[in-house]
Amino acid sequence: QVQVVESGGGLVQPGGSLRLSCAASGTIFSIVTMGWYRQASGEQRELVASIIGSSSQHVADSVKGRFTISRDNAKNTVYLQMNSLKPEDTAVYYCNAVIQNSNSRLSNYWGQGTQVTVSS
Numbered sequence: 001q002v003q004v005v006e007s008g009g010g011l012v013q014p015g016g017s018l019r020l021s022c023a024a025s026g027t028i029f030s031i032v033t034m035g036w037y038r039q040a041s042g043e044q045r046e047l048v049a050s051i052i053g054s055s056s057q058h059v060a061d062s063v064k065g066r067f068t069i070s071r072d073n074a075k076n077t078v079y080l081q082m083n084s085l086k087p088e089d090t091a092v093y094y095c096n097a098v099i100q101n102s103n104s105r106l107s108n109y110w111g112q113g114t115q116v117t118v119s120s
Helices: none
Strands: 003-007 010-012 018-025 030-039 046-052 056-059 067-072 077-082 091-100 106-110 114-118
Touching (some): 003 091, 003 106, 018 091, 030 077
Parallel strands (some): 010 114
Antiparallel strands (some): 030 091, 046 056, 091 106, 091 114
């Protein structure tokens, strides 16, 4: 059974930094994509950043220049380095992974989310 677990959220002041981690574990042949979404209170979920395949990266315009996504393939882990945080970055951040199993079947997995609160 595949599990996707986020960590690293918390309370930070505006201008501060946080580093989120997401680790996938279980029966995994390969990870096709990993990415971060967020959902603020009363808002729709939005894609923040993702890595498609082994190297193709996407970063949302709202966080471009402030957030960086990276991946450790050996550990099946993706990171989101968040710098210059703003109050509008406050949201629950969810990790998503598209995983291929040993039978070449693709499945979509979500973590439980980690709260990021940017406030003075």
